[in-house]
Amino acid sequence: DTGVSQDPRHKITKRGQNVTFRCDPISEHNRLYWYRQTLGQGPEFLTYFQNEAQLEKSRLLSDRFSAERPKGSFSTLEIQRTEQGDSAMYLCASSHTSVFRSYNEQFFGPGTRLTVL
Amino acid sequence: EDQVTQSPEALRLQEGESSSLNCSYTVSGLRGLFWYRQDPGKGPEFLFTLYSAGEEKEKERLKATLTKKESFLHITAPKPEDSATYLCAVRPLGGATNKLIFGTGTLLAVQP
Numbered sequence A: 001d002t003g004v005s006q007d008p009r010h011k012i013t014k015r016g017q018n019v020t021f022r023c024d025p026i027s028e029h030n031r032l033y034w035y036r037q038t039l040g041q042g043p044e045f046l047t048y049f050q051n052e053a054q055l056e057k058s059r060l061l062s063d064r065f066s067a068e069r070p071k072g073s074f075s076t077l078e079i080q081r082t083e084q085g086d087s088a089m090y091l092c093a094s095s096h097t098s099v100f101r102s103y104n105e106q107f108f109g110p111g112t113r114l115t116v117l
Numbered sequence B: 001e002d003q004v005t006q007s008p009e010a011l012r013l014q015e016g017e018s019s020s021l022n023c024s025y026t027v028s029g030l031r032g033l034f035w036y037r038q039d040p041g042k043g044p045e046f047l048f049t050l051y052s053a054g055e056e057k058e059k060e061r062l063k064a065t066l067t068k069k070e071s072f073l074h075i076t077a078p079k080p081e082d083s084a085t086y087l088c089a090v091r092p093l094g095g096a097t098n099k100l101i102f103g104t105g106t107l108l109a110v111q112p
Helices: none
Strands: A005-007 A010-013 A019-024 A031-037 A044-050 A053-057 A065-068 A075-079 A088-095 A112-116 B003-007 B010-014 B019-026 B030-038 B045-050 B056-059 B062-066 B070-075 B084-092 B106-111
Touching (some): A005 A088, A010 A019, A019 A088, A019 A112, A031 A075, B003 B084, B010 B019, B019 B084, B030 B062, B030 B070, B045 B056, B045 B062
Parallel strands (some): A010 A112
Antiparallel strands (some): A005 A019, A019 A075, A044 A053, A065 A075, A088 A112, B019 B070, B030 B045, B056 B062, B084 B106
16 A cells, blocks of 8 residues: 555553654655544644645644654654643645646655543 | 635535535635645545636546635535545645645535
8 A cells, every 4th residue: 555654543641651653655746745534524734844844833743743744764753751732633635836737736644643641 | 814614514415416515715815725625533634636616627526626715525426435524634835835725624425
């Protein structure tokens, strides 16, 4: 399967603990995005990378959140000192930059479901 | 502020009963409008991209259309396997942003 993969698929943690999620994009895609989705809502943008550079961050991304893409391939999203309000589905997507607009679609992974107790 | 509104929130159809889902948007400029399908507990699955008013795209029983203020997803003779949440998203033109702004989705249930 050459789609976007995410690990773990589910994570249950206690309030105050740190968690880290991993995303592996489609291999030829140079852009990688993180979104958060809560029940009954659409995905909300958190941040995106072009290669290893983090080019945009949402104001939703508090100081407790940090994302990296060290070699321009996989990415990690870390949440420090988790709070119950962090419970959500964390989605990763990837796309390929091109002057041809047909390549601007973002393809999503299966998501990581985080539950903070 | 850029905004996407989808209606209805939920729709129940009988198998074979055609209908349309609506996505209205307010953006400073549009670099693309996207439709996704999302099954419970899974990530969104890409369906269509539309770029300019008057554009149409089709895939099996689905057809997406675009005007200057809204998009429609037409479902012709739906089957139970079409049951899912359908999400609409826009990519604003302003600045260097590449983010998608999503609506809250329409939950479609097709009964046999």
